[in-house]
Each structure stands twice: as C-alpha cells, then as structure tokens.
Amino acid sequence: MINEETLHKVSEQLRQAMITSSEKPPGMDWSKRPGSSEICCNPEEFGDHSVVDFSRFIVVHGAGSFGHFQASKSSVHKGQLNKPLVKAGFVATRISVTTLTLEIIRALAREGIPSVGISPFSCGWFTRERQVSSADLSSVAKAIDSGFTPVLHGDAVLDEILGCTILSGDVIISHLAAYSKPEYVVFLTDVHGVYDRPPTEPDAILLKEIAVSEDGSWSVLKPKLQNSIELTVAAHDTTGGMQTKISEAAMIAKLGIDVYIVKAATSHSLRALTGDLRRDIPDDWLGTVVRSSR
Amino acid sequence: MINEETLHKVSEQLRQAMITSSEKPPGMDWSKRPGSSEICCNPEEFGDHSVVDFSRFIVVHGAGSFGHFQASKSSVHKGQLNKPLVKAGFVATRISVTTLTLEIIRALAREGIPSVGISPFSCGWFTRERQVSSADLSSVAKAIDSGFTPVLHGDAVLDEILGCTILSGDVIISHLAAYSKPEYVVFLTDVHGVYDRPPTEPDAILLKEIAVSEDGSWSVLKPKLQNSIELTVAAHDTTGGMQTKISEAAMIAKLGIDVYIVKAATSHSLRALTGDLRRDIPDDWLGTVVRSSR
Known part of the structure; x- marks a missing residue:
C-alpha cells in the first residue's frame, strides 16, 4: 500500500524546494475518483x-x-512476449x-505542483537487451x-531483442x-543512504561521501574505512535495489552532477531537495x- | 460516474470481435487498488x-x-498557460x-485483451492552433x-500557438x-447513430447511410429525405459533440475506410465491431x- 503520510x-x-513563497498555491487535483460523481474544484481560488x-x-x-510483484510473477524483465503469462504480466x-503514478501526480497536484505524467512506455522509451536504445525526451523538454x-x-x-523488459x-534518472544536465539529483529512499553492509545489521556504517573517478571506479571519502565494502541489495526488486542506485548515481556523478541519496520525508531530504x-x-x-573525484 | 455495466x-x-475462440482468455488486471494491499493474480491459469x-x-x-468539466471550467481548450487557472485546469x-483511461484499460484487461495505455500528451502529440501538428505514432505501431x-x-x-488545448x-481517431489504414472504424456513442435533428425530438430520423464525396461534401443516401439537415450537438462537450464525430468520420470515409456510428453495448455495436x-x-x-461515394 501507498504510505500516504510519506507521500x-x-x-x-518538493513544493518547498520548488517555490520560494511560503504561501501554498491552490491545489490542482480536481479529479473524480472512480465510483464517485464528486469533483472538488474552486476556480475562484x-x-x-x-x-x-x-x-x-x-x-x-x-x-x-506496485509492479514488482506483477513483473516478477510473470518474468516480464526476462522478455519472451510470445508467452501468454509474460504478455499478461506486461499488461498487469x-x-x-x-x-x-496517478496517485503520486495527484499528491503533487494537491500541493499546487503542476505535475504531468509521462510514461516511458508511451513516450518512446525502448531498450535493446535492457539498455535504453531510444528515448523520446521532447515531451519532457516541452x-x-x-x-x-x-x-x-x-x-x-x-x-x-528480448521483446520486453522492465526499465527501472x-x-x-x-x-x-x-x-x-540538472544542477543536482536527489534519490529518495527508505534508509539514510548507502551503507557498507545491509543497514539492518548492527554495525552498518553510513557512507557519507563517495567519489567517482573518470574510469567509473569509486572510493569512499567519508568516513575513512578499514575494509572494502559489501553492498546491500533489496531482495524483492526485479531491477536491482541499492546496487542499481549506486551505479546509476556514479554515472550521473561522472557528468559532474552531485547526487544525494537520502531518506525520504526527513529534514535531511528537505535540505537535499532545496x-x-x-x-x-x-x-x-x-x-x-556521490560526486565526481575531479 | 462510469457506467460500469456499459463498460x-x-x-x-471488443473481446468477441478480437478473438474468434469462444473461450475467454485469463484476465490481465492483477493490479492493486489504492488503499488495498490485495493483488489478484493466478499465473497458473x-x-x-x-x-x-x-x-x-x-x-x-x-x-x-472525466475531463470536460475540468477543461471547460478552466478554458484549457482556449490556451493561455500563463494563467494559473488554465495551468491548474490542464493538470486537473x-x-x-x-x-x-486506467479504468477502461482495466476493463479491457479483465476480458483478456492485452491493452496498453498511450496518452497523446506523453507520446508527442502536439497541436498548432488546435490542429495536430505532430504525433509520434511509433509507440502505437510498435x-x-x-x-x-x-x-x-x-x-x-x-x-x-495557444500554449495548450484539448485534443478530442x-x-x-x-x-x-x-x-x-484500418479495414473499418467504429464510433460507439450513446445514441443509435446520426439523426437529422436532436434524437430526443419525437420525429428525429436516423440517417442510415451517408456518402462522402471527394471534395468532402456529404449526402444522405438512406433514408431518402425531403429537407436539408440540422445536426445535433451535445452542449457539454468542449470539443464538439456529434458534429466533430461526423466531420472526422467524413475525413476517414474519404480515405476509403467505412465508418460505423452506433450505440454502444447493443447487438448493433457487436455487428459493427466484428x-x-x-x-x-x-x-x-x-x-x-459513413462511406466514400466512389
């Protein structure tokens, strides 16, 4: 279920990061719910x-x-659309x-953020053996x-090649x-950041600063660590949990863009977002x- | 509200028109509803x-x-995105x-139809003074x-030019x-078809066959009529009701493609769809x- 409070x-x-004015703008979710004929809208506002x-x-x-269950149950990430189960899993x-995404767009709209949904599938994102082979970004830019x-x-x-897959x-991002080329990128997660081992383990250490070098290799600058690092991967994630996040964060950092990985809905995430x-x-x-070592 | 029975x-x-087999394929809507943690999925099927x-x-x-109210309340069809109300109306x-569309996709998926949503806004449909100026159809084709x-x-x-508008x-279609270039096009409506006057009027006559000539003008072949024709336009439709349907149907007929305008969820619509x-x-x-006069 959606954690409504966190959302x-x-x-x-996000609204605080986007709008400097302290006054909240009027909400933009005037939508009907299925099964309801009520619409809340106050144009006068x-x-x-x-x-x-x-x-x-x-x-x-x-x-x-929402999705991981359906995807893994039917192995959509492995392709083979000619199998009825995979095809059904794709639809599901x-x-x-x-x-x-509709619930997230609504939550943003209720804050007065003019959010519009752009689904990768419909806007021309295709992959070739799971790597993005084309992506129409004109809709996003416009x-x-x-x-x-x-x-x-x-x-x-x-x-x-595979017929279909899951794009994480x-x-x-x-x-x-x-x-x-954004000024910075924020990854919001349910833990405080990247740890040297699964954060549920008692001695897990939060890695506060990771430097990524030109060749893509990365090193922990803060805190100073004795040993090399084992990374935590969430089990239930068809597209890779923290590992994907870190490697994608490293790709972004290499471009000279700072990446903050931070726990959602905390004072720390607010500082990162603003x-x-x-x-x-x-x-x-x-x-x-995560930033470039240059 | 959605008329669930008609949907x-x-x-x-549509499933009967798409699949010759009398056996209904397994449903493809395994989705969670917001506020529910239940998923119905039976891969064994x-x-x-x-x-x-x-x-x-x-x-x-x-x-x-869904949409007409929000659109007309904020005049989204007239553009001017710099007005906060229009921008909010666009989001809403x-x-x-x-x-x-999600409810419609779900209803189709429950019938075993492998339906996938492609929103015009996100897949690169743009207009120029309300006329389609570009439309990325590669996602649809693929x-x-x-x-x-x-x-x-x-x-x-x-x-x-206008900033934004409503694309009907x-x-x-x-x-x-x-x-x-489909074999035929079916418009499903809530009346039996095109009438010579508002169908609520007692003497309204259903126009059974309309021929469209090369120059776009059209004539009623069946039934034979004495007088010229007044067309019915639904009041609450920001993008034009039956009039838009007829003129778009005429555009399609000119291409040599037959168009059937028929009441949804009747034996007549089933015959048209199949x-x-x-x-x-x-x-x-x-x-x-509606067909070409050639």
Whole structure:
C-alpha cells in the first residue's frame, strides 16, 4: 500500500524546494475518483493568484510494491512476449505502475505542483537487451518549457531483442540527467543512504561521501574505512535495489552532477531537495553524496 | 460516474470481435487498488494456454464527464498557460482523463485483451492552433506489432500557438486512421447513430447511410429525405459533440475506410465491431454508415 503520510510529506518538501513563497498555491487535483460523481474544484481560488515561479524539477519514481510483484510473477524483465503469462504480466505491470503514478501526480497536484505524467512506455522509451536504445525526451523538454513538472516512472517497455523488459526508475534518472544536465539529483529512499553492509545489521556504517573517478571506479571519502565494502541489495526488486542506485548515481556523478541519496520525508531530504547542500555538506546531515573525484 | 455495466459490455464485445475462440482468455488486471494491499493474480491459469491470436484493434475514447468539466471550467481548450487557472485546469484535466483511461484499460484487461495505455500528451502529440501538428505514432505501431491493443484518449496537449488545448478523441481517431489504414472504424456513442435533428425530438430520423464525396461534401443516401439537415450537438462537450464525430468520420470515409456510428453495448455495436457489416448492411441494423461515394 501507498504510505500516504510519506507521500504527502515528500510532495510538501518538493513544493518547498520548488517555490520560494511560503504561501501554498491552490491545489490542482480536481479529479473524480472512480465510483464517485464528486469533483472538488474552486476556480475562484486562482483569481488573485499571480503566476508562481517554480524551480524546474523532474520527478521519477520506481514501481515499489506496485509492479514488482506483477513483473516478477510473470518474468516480464526476462522478455519472451510470445508467452501468454509474460504478455499478461506486461499488461498487469503497466496497469499497476500507472495506478501508482496517478496517485503520486495527484499528491503533487494537491500541493499546487503542476505535475504531468509521462510514461516511458508511451513516450518512446525502448531498450535493446535492457539498455535504453531510444528515448523520446521532447515531451519532457516541452513540458518543462511550458512550466510543468514531468513525472516519469519505472515501467514495462518493449525491448528490441528480448521483446520486453522492465526499465527501472534509476536508469531513467541517469538517462534524463545526461540529457538535461540538472544542477543536482536527489534519490529518495527508505534508509539514510548507502551503507557498507545491509543497514539492518548492527554495525552498518553510513557512507557519507563517495567519489567517482573518470574510469567509473569509486572510493569512499567519508568516513575513512578499514575494509572494502559489501553492498546491500533489496531482495524483492526485479531491477536491482541499492546496487542499481549506486551505479546509476556514479554515472550521473561522472557528468559532474552531485547526487544525494537520502531518506525520504526527513529534514535531511528537505535540505537535499532545496539545494542547500551544494556549497558544503553540514556534519549533521545524514545521507550519501556521490560526486565526481575531479 | 462510469457506467460500469456499459463498460463491461463494450469490453466483452471488443473481446468477441478480437478473438474468434469462444473461450475467454485469463484476465490481465492483477493490479492493486489504492488503499488495498490485495493483488489478484493466478499465473497458473496461463500455463496451458496457447498464445491467442488477436485481431488488431486500436481503442480511442473521449473524456466524457472525466475531463470536460475540468477543461471547460478552466478554458484549457482556449490556451493561455500563463494563467494559473488554465495551468491548474490542464493538470486537473490530465489527472482526470488518466483516471478514466486506467479504468477502461482495466476493463479491457479483465476480458483478456492485452491493452496498453498511450496518452497523446506523453507520446508527442502536439497541436498548432488546435490542429495536430505532430504525433509520434511509433509507440502505437510498435505496441500493435508486439501484439498489444493500444488505448488512446482525448487529452489536454501543448499547442505551439495557444500554449495548450484539448485534443478530442474523434480527431485522434481520424489521425490514426490516416496513418494505420484500418479495414473499418467504429464510433460507439450513446445514441443509435446520426439523426437529422436532436434524437430526443419525437420525429428525429436516423440517417442510415451517408456518402462522402471527394471534395468532402456529404449526402444522405438512406433514408431518402425531403429537407436539408440540422445536426445535433451535445452542449457539454468542449470539443464538439456529434458534429466533430461526423466531420472526422467524413475525413476517414474519404480515405476509403467505412465508418460505423452506433450505440454502444447493443447487438448493433457487436455487428459493427466484428466486421459483419463490411459486405452489406442488413435492414434490421440500427446505426449510421459513413462511406466514400466512389
């Protein structure tokens, strides 16, 4: 199930990062729920409002429990669309991630963020043996230029060789980062950042700063560690958990873009989202910075 | 609200039109509902099933009461995205039509139709003074080639001159028809077809056959009429009701493609969907055929 409280908090923090004004703009979710004929909309609210200037953000989310179950149950990530179960799993996965993205778009819209959904499957993202082979980014660019906040998500997509696969939100982020060259990228997760071992283990150490070199290799700058590192991978994630995040974060850092991996809906995520960390990282900030070693 | 019974019936008829086998394939909607942690999925059902051969269909639906309200309340169809109300209306409209399309995709998936949503806004449909100026149809083509049934819908889109506007499902259909050259096109409505005056009037006559000439002008072949014709336009439709349907149907007919305008969820719509009318139109069939006069 969606953690409504976290979703609300994340949307609120994103609004705070996007709009400098302390006043919350009117909500934009006037939608009907299925089975309801009620619409909440108050156009008068907008009368006196001048156009709010939003910082430009792109939101990408994963499938979470919406999609991973369907995808793994039917092995959509392995392809073979000629199998009825895979084809059905593809349809089921897309329905499920669309359900999730709609709830996220709504939560953002309720905060007054002009969010518009752009599904990778429908906007021309295709893969070739699981690597992005084409991605139409014109819709994303035009949406941003028109003052909207595009929302993309991990999705089931067509693969030129395998037939189909799962494209993870993390891969989408690094692809978008290479294209749009953002000032910084924030990964919101359910732990404080990258640890040297599964964070449930008692001695797990939070890696506060990781430097990525030109050749893609990376080293932990803070804290100073004795031993080499074992990485934590969530079991239930068809597209790789923290490992994918770290390798995609490293790809982004290599472009000279700082990446913050941080626990969602905390004071730490707010600082990351607002760009407070760009000059320097306060000692009391909990999270992982991944940046270029240059 | 969605008329669940009609939606179910329409989905069932579409399945009957797409699959010759009388056996219903397993459902493909394994999705979670928001607020529920339950998933219904039975992969075993697919074990013994051979790949079902589906006829190729594209489904396009309008916004109905999902979207028209939001769009007209904020004048999204007139553009001016710099106005906060229009921008909010754009977001609200997209949320609302996405909610509707998800329910339609689910209803189709429950019938075993491998439906995948492709939103015009996200897949590169843009307009220029309300005329389609570009439309990326590669996602639609690839989805069909991979054995899926694309589902498109009337949507809020960006307009190069106006900023934004509403693109009606009817316009999308004629654009897709010109591109994909289907054997026939069916418009499902809530009346039996095109009448010579508002169908609520007691003497309204159903126009059974309309011929469209090379220059786009059209004439009623059946029944023989004494007077010229006044057309019915639904009041609550921001993108034009029956008038848009007829003019788009005429555009399609000019390409040599027969168009059937018929009441949804009736024996007449089933005959239209299955292609039974291609040879000749039985006298007891209720509906309007629009075809080229050549």
